């Protein structure tokens with residue numbers, strides 16, 4: 451096999467209480483990439499469609515992740531990467547992660563899978579470091595492994611894939627403003643009170659337990675963020691109203707997707723997710739703010755080869 455085409459899914463990181471540790475993989479939103487072997491050694495980004503992103507290998511997250519991988523495996527050929535972006539950079543649904551994870555997944559397939567999907571996370575994290583200054587795994591882990599993932603530790607890397615209930619759906623609305631991850635990080639405080647920390651780890655435990663036992667009520671009660679959301683939500687137009695509207699329309703919970711500005715809601719069943727999408731859309735229509743909306747089942751497979 452010399453060429454491969456892959457689907458690189460969008461992801462929701464943090465999920466309210468799980469800042470920097472939890473993430474989930476979406477099914478209906480994502481990029482595509484074509485990767486091919488080339489006789490010239492090294493990595494070249496040969497095409498980017500749908501976004502204005504750097505073509506230089508060292509400035510594109512796909513290139514950086516691929517180079518990190520090639521440091522660990524000998525090849526006497528190189529790779530060309532074409533990126534077809536659907537996920538806007540700075541949307542908060544893992545645009546950079548889709549490219550970082552996609553590049554290493556595709557090359558791994560063309561090399562006959564020397565690495566497991568979990569091992570690929572480490573290389574993809576190098577792409578995330580370029581995008582945000584921080585080698586976080588909460589988007590690349592669900593992109594590569596699918597489903598819900600918990601990054602228990604990044605050093606050493608310890609990622610747990612968590613079973614997700616079959617009827618769980620996500621609705622994500624993306625107001626068309628760009629919020630840089632670095633700006634969204636700069637509003638955070640470096641310390642938290644013990645009371646907030648106790649509430650937060652109670653909710654993380656509750657969310658994980660709810661996912662394993664398919665207890666939708668418990669999932670809903672646990673989707674609460676005491677620490678990050680109050681600081682970040684002010685950067686997102688209409689956040690409080692969108693969240694309340696989602697809850698009023700049957701969402702189990704709602705919060706900031708990744709570092710924003712996208713806002714997610716989780717619900718039981720597709721009908722509920724679509725009702726929430728309609729209600730969220732109406733808010734941004736009323737505000738005259740352009741937006742994109744996604745309704746998706748949880749994608750248990752992660753990145754995949756497209757025929």
Ligand code: ADP
Nearest residue numbers: 510511539540541542543544545546549581631
């Ligand atoms: P998101 O939260 O949606 O992943 P980020 O703000 O984390 O968005 O990442 C986007 C940043 O990464 C932008 O500065 C963008 O220019 C840079 N970048 C570099 N290469 C890529 C790529 N292939 N796909 C997306 N973003 C990229």
